[in-house]
Amino acid sequence: xxxxxxxxxxxxAEFGESMEKRAFAAxxxxxxxxxxxxxxxxxxxxxxxxxRRVFEAADRIRQSSDVLxxxxxxxxxxxxxxxxxxxxxxxxxSGTQLVFAGNGLSGAYTDRLLRYLEDRDFxxxxxxxxxxxxxxxxxxxxxxxxxxxxxxxxxxKRVYATTDAxxxxxxxxxxxxxxxxxxxxxDVGGRYSVLTPVGLLPIAAAGAxxxxxxxxAAEAELSLGANDMSNPAHKxxxxxxxxxxxxxxxxxxxxxxxxxxxxxxxxxxxxxESEGKEHKGIFPASLEYTADLHSMGQYxxxxxxxxxETFLWCEPTGKAEVPFDENDGDGLNWLAGKKAxxxxxxxxxxxxxxHIDGGVPCLEINMGPPDARSLGGLLYFFExxxxxxxxxxxxxxxxxxxxxxxxxxxxxxxxxx
Amino acid sequence: xxxxxxxxxxxxAEFGESMEKRAFAAxxxxxxxxxxxxxxxxxxxxxxxxxRRVFEAADRIRQSSDVLxxxxxxxxxxxxxxxxxxxxxxxxxSGTQLVFAGNGLSGAYTDRLLRYLEDRDFxxxxxxxxxxxxxxxxxxxxxxxxxxxxxxxxxxKRVYATTDAxxxxxxxxxxxxxxxxxxxxxDVGGRYSVLTPVGLLPIAAAGAxxxxxxxxAAEAELSLGANDMSNPAHKxxxxxxxxxxxxxxxxxxxxxxxxxxxxxxxxxxxxxESEGKEHKGIFPASLEYTADLHSMGQYxxxxxxxxxETFLWCEPTGKAEVPFDENDGDGLNWLAGKKAxxxxxxxxxxxxxxHIDGGVPCLEINMGPPDARSLGGLLYFFExxxxxxxxxxxxxxxxxxxxxxxxxxxxxxxxxx
Numbered sequence: 050x051x052x053x054x055x056x057x058x059x060x061x062a063e064f065g066e067s068m069e070k071r072a073f074a075a076x077x078x079x080x081x082x083x084x085x086x087x088x089x090x091x092x093x094x095x096x097x098x099x100x101r102r103v104f105e106a107a108d109r110i111r112q113s114s115d116v117l118x119x120x121x122x123x124x125x126x127x128x129x130x131x132x133x134x135x136x137x138x139x140x141x142x143s144g145t146q147l148v149f150a151g152n153g154l155s156g157a158y159t160d161r162l163l164r165y166l167e168d169r170d171f172x173x174x175x176x177x178x179x180x181x182x183x184x185x186x187x188x189x190x191x192x193x194x195x196x197x198x199x200x201x202x203x204x205x206k207r208v209y210a211t212t213d214a215x216x217x218x219x220x221x222x223x224x225x226x227x228x229x230x231x232x233x234x235x236d237v238g239g240r241y242s243v244l245t246p247v248g249l250l251p252i253a254a255a256g257a258x259x260x261x262x263x264x265x266a267a268e269a270e271l272s273l274g275a276n277d278m279s280n281p282a283h284k285x286x287x288x289x290x291x292x293x294x295x296x297x298x299x300x301x302x303x304x305x306x307x308x309x310x311x312x313x314x315x316x317x318x319x320x321x322e323s324e325g326k327e328h329k330g331i332f333p334a335s336l337e338y339t340a341d342l343h344s345m346g347q348y349x350x351x352x353x354x355x356x357x358e359t360f361l362w363c364e365p366t367g368k369a370e371v372p373f374d375e376n377d378g379d380g381l382n383w384l385a386g387k388k389a390x391x392x393x394x395x396x397x398x399x400x401x402x403x404h405i406d407g408g409v410p411c412l413e414i415n416m417g418p419p420d421a422r423s424l425g426g427l428l429y430f431f432e433x434x435x436x437x438x439x440x441x442x443x444x445x446x447x448x449x450x451x452x453x454x455x456x457x458x459x460x461x462x463x464x465x466x
Numbered sequence: 467x468x469x470x471x472x473x474x475x476x477x478x479a480e481f482g483e484s485m486e487k488r489a490f491a492a493x494x495x496x497x498x499x500x501x502x503x504x505x506x507x508x509x510x511x512x513x514x515x516x517x518r519r520v521f522e523a524a525d526r527i528r529q530s531s532d533v534l535x536x537x538x539x540x541x542x543x544x545x546x547x548x549x550x551x552x553x554x555x556x557x558x559x560s561g562t563q564l565v566f567a568g569n570g571l572s573g574a575y576t577d578r579l580l581r582y583l584e585d586r587d588f589x590x591x592x593x594x595x596x597x598x599x600x601x602x603x604x605x606x607x608x609x610x611x612x613x614x615x616x617x618x619x620x621x622x623k624r625v626y627a628t629t630d631a632x633x634x635x636x637x638x639x640x641x642x643x644x645x646x647x648x649x650x651x652x653d654v655g656g657r658y659s660v661l662t663p664v665g666l667l668p669i670a671a672a673g674a675x676x677x678x679x680x681x682x683a684a685e686a687e688l689s690l691g692a693n694d695m696s697n698p699a700h701k702x703x704x705x706x707x708x709x710x711x712x713x714x715x716x717x718x719x720x721x722x723x724x725x726x727x728x729x730x731x732x733x734x735x736x737x738x739e740s741e742g743k744e745h746k747g748i749f750p751a752s753l754e755y756t757a758d759l760h761s762m763g764q765y766x767x768x769x770x771x772x773x774x775e776t777f778l779w780c781e782p783t784g785k786a787e788v789p790f791d792e793n794d795g796d797g798l799n800w801l802a803g804k805k806a807x808x809x810x811x812x813x814x815x816x817x818x819x820x821h822i823d824g825g826v827p828c829l830e831i832n833m834g835p836p837d838a839r840s841l842g843g844l845l846y847f848f849e850x851x852x853x854x855x856x857x858x859x860x861x862x863x864x865x866x867x868x869x870x871x872x873x874x875x876x877x878x879x880x881x882x883x
Contacts, residue, residue, distance in 0.1 A: 122756075122757060122760045123757075123760030123761055124760075126757070126760075127761065138574075138575075138578065139578075140565065140578060140579065140582040141578055141581055141582040148557065152756075152757045152760075153724055153754070153755070153756050153757045153810075154756050154806050154807070154809050154810035154813060155722070155723050155724055155725075155784060155806065155807070155810060156782055156783070156784015156785060156786045156787075156805055156806040156807035156810070157555075157723065157725075157782070157783050157784040157807075157836070158555075158723070158724055158725070158784070159784060159786035159806055160784050160785050160786050161555065161556075161557060161558055162557065163786070164558055165557040165558040180795075180796050181796055181797055181798070183798075183801075183809065184756060186796045186798050187788045187798065187801065187806065187809070189796070190788055190789050190791060190796070190798060191786055191788070191789060191806075194789055218795055218796045218797060219796070221795060222795040222796065225793070225795065226795075239760075240761075298715070298770060298772065299716070299749060305572070306572050306574065306575070307570055307572055307575055308572075308574075308575070314761070317761060317762060318760075318761030318762070321761065321762050321764065321765040321769070322761060322762075322763075322764040322765065324765075324769075325762075325764050325765025325766075325768060325769030325770075326764065326765075326768045326769065327768065328768065328769065328770060328771055329769065329770055330765055330769040330770060332716060332751075332765065332769065332770065332772075332773075333762075333765075334749075334751050337570070338570070339539075339569075339570050339571050339601060340539060340540075340543070340569045340570050342869070342872065343539045343540030343541075343543075343569075343656075343735075343869070344540055344544065344657075344731070344734060344735030344738065344739060345734060345735070345738050345739075345742075345750075346739075346866075346868065346869045346872070347738065347739040347742050347743065347866040347867075347868045347869050348738040348739065348741075348742025348743075348747055348749065348750075348868075349742075349868075350868030350869065350871050350872075351742060351743045351744065351745065351867065351868035352738070352741075352742030352743065352745065352746065352747040352749065353715060353742075353745060353746055353747060353749065354745055355715065355749075356749075365573055365574070366573070366574050367572060367573015367574040367575070367576060367577050368573060368577050369573045369576035369577050369580070369608055370573075371604045371607055371608070372607050372608060372611055374607060376642070378597075378635055378638060378639040378642065378643075379597050379598055379603045379606070379607070379635045379636070379639065380598055380635060381598070381600075381603050381604065381607060383880075383881070383882055383883055384600075384604065384880065387880070388573055389571050389572065389573040389576055389604065389608075390571070390572070390573035390574075392571050392600065392604070392880065393570075393571035393572060393573070395876055395879050395880050396571060396872070396876055398875075398876075398879060399872045399873070399874075399875035399876035399878075399879055400872040400875075400876075402872075402875050403871035403872035403874075403875050404872070406871065407868070407871065419574070449764040450764075450768065451763065451764045451765075451766075451767030451768035451824070452759070452760070452763045452764050452767065454767050454820035454823065454824065455759065455763070455767075455813070455816045455817040455819075455820035455821070456816070457820075458815075458816035458817075458819050458820050459809075459812055459813055459815075459816035459817075462812050462815060462816055463800075463801065463804070463809065463812050464800070465800055466800055
């Protein structure tokens with residue numbers, strides 16, 4: 050179960066009653082049936098037969114395919130990427146490999162991927178609410194053609210469409226061409242969709258415990274339901290807004306396992322897209338420790354004092370330890386017998402103390418072990434915290450009015466009829 | 467050759483004579499023989515016989531090894547990672563694979579890597595000025611043991627040490643154990659070391675054109691030597707300081723090819739560690755477009771107006787184009803026949819216009835084609851720009867006094883004698 054320690058936030062840990070009241074009001078508002086709050090009770094209300102159908106499709110993909118090409122962008126990309134990086138990490142992960150496409154427009158990347166898939170068995174999971182978003186739609190055209198060339202009439206059986214229940218181009222194509230399809234619920238926005246088939250199908254196809262992931266989220270939904278200050282999501286929302294209102298304009302999410310890097314990317318979309326509007330919002334940035342102590346560490350210790358830092362810790366599972374060396378050429382025998390993970394944990398304590406001394410308030414989120422159940426709990430925790438935090442700051446967590454501006458320009462420049 | 471277009475910076479493009487003068491003084495200071503400015507004329511003064519020795523070692527590694535395990539952190543990691551991600555990109559790159567270790571303390575990652583290397587032929591390039599930095603030293607102990615178990619007396623021939631010329635633990639170990647070794651020059655700091663054997667050996671071992679990379683840097687050294695405002699490094703340094711002094715506290719480097727993601731990570735270390743001190747410095751953050759338009763795009767368009775953005779473009783090389791589809795189910799036929807790269811370029815123009823309209827000044831750096839020569843030029847351009855920019859802002863670009871704070875705490879907590 051996800052826990053939070055805000056004792057390193059100094060004065061911001063005492064955010065006061067008026068902040069608490071804002072969070073209570075935010076939680077009430079969430080429960081009052083606002084639009085796009087379908088994610089709130091999604092885990093406990095998941096349709097079991099639909100979930101079973103997702104898992105059965107995943108099994109078929111695993112039997113027939115070396116690679117599942119996941120075509121999606123934004124919330125239709127980052128959730129599955131984040132979860133499978135943790136649960137099926139490289140190097141050396143076996144089974145069906147997830148490869149992502151339609152999350153950019155690089156021709157060179159597309160060319161490489163076409164060559165890579167040429168002599169591998171693959172299926173496609175195309176994920177798009179509308180089916181007309183430029184990047185995934187273009188990628189789907191390109192890779193569906195390869196699929197048809199390889200499998201002829203059998204190609205349609207290798208396409209899995211995750212899309213709107215009724216409307217949109219991809220829904221129509223699924224009907225006409227006979228793709229198996231799954232539903233993106235109407236009341237769940239892209240960045241909140243990891244617990245729908247958007248995330249669940251690729252996660253299960255990669256061989257991760259998607260059922261455990263969903264279960265962990267359902268447990269979190271229950272344990273984080275209380276509208277009071279014992280709720281860690283309330284604490285997180287309140288302390289980050291207290292810091293922001295006092296000039297901590299940037300929040301750094303520092304992960305302590307390399308596999309969690311894309312959890313931080315997913316977190317950046319969740320918080321950045323929910324809060325960054327009306328010329329306000331905490332700027333979310335990510336770090337991978339200890340690597341980035343040797344790159345961004347200097348700035349964090351002594352740069353502009355507009356930073357707050359959140360450590361994302363998971364319980365260690367590694368066996369590796371520092372071996373004893375008779376010659377002790379590197380003088381490291383004082384660490385001999387210590388596990389790498391023990392040193393990692395000590396580094397966290399040391400960094401926390403150093404950064405607090407340097408004027409950077411530090412929070413710590415502990416997700417528990419890096420397994421499917423904990424991850425489900427963690428991502429739900431972040432979803433709820435984010436919605437509360439955005440409401441507390443006075444913006445709507447569920448819209449993204451700013452993402453259309455460049456698209457309008459682009460369509461005009463490209464001469465869209 | 468790297469070029470810069472600052473016309474999207476609006477009023478900041480007119481940074482004025484006093485800013486120019488500060489840049490001229492900075493450039494003079496650089497050329498006056500300050501400590502740690504060895505990188506400035508490194509490309510043109512590289513010792514040819516040493517470079518040849520590096521390339522010969524790389525050839526031996528390529529013949530003997532499926533994997534080169536590169537052990538290093540910070541500047542001993544990010545340069546090689548950045549360059550080889552561009553020049554030997556996944557998926558489907560063949561030849562000797564670079565795998566990185568010693569850039570963190572995750573036990574689980576170390577365990578996975580030990581299993582992965584078990585049945586693969588590998589060599590180690592351990593990179594450390596001192597040989598005692600905790601992460602790489604611990605990793606080297608662990609993986610050298612595996613090497614010895616696999617290759618017995620032949621293990622030492624598979625270790626390549628890149629370290630100080632005379633001093634330090636790793637230099638002593640190389641002497642005693644007979645590792646082939648290469649020198650990290652005294653007057654080149656970690657984040658400026660990609661053009662020394664620190665970067666060159668792994669780059670060449672991965673099969674990239676390391677000679678072309680060095681040549682491109684030498685050409686840049688020549689073309690960027692002029693201490694006047696025709697110099698694009700001057701323009702970049704001046705405009706970013708003009709923006710910073712007016713409240714643009716965060717610079718986003720947005721790359722338009724997924725392979726350039728670690729160039730942005732390298733850039734973050736270079737600028738963040740050079741400028742982030744004395745409670746000032748532009749906060750460097752990175753983006754991968756178009757993917758991150760669907761995650762951070764909302765914040766950039768409408769969040770806090772403290773952002774400046776720099777696009778890093780490379781000339782496209784892809785062939786992929788949007789195919790025509792008779793049924794036009796996705797309504798995308800208006801794009802049929804257009805190359806993905808053409809749409810990518812149009813997206814850049816569209817985003818630039820949208821973000822400028824939204825109050826975010828936008829610079830554009832064009833590195834030319836994504837080849838070795840252009841990359842050498844680009845990284846040198848960034849090194850020079852960064853040194854100028856830091857001097858202009860009144861801080862020393864070559865120290866990192868803040869990175870010791872957490873280490874002191876850590877050694878104390880771990881009971882270092």
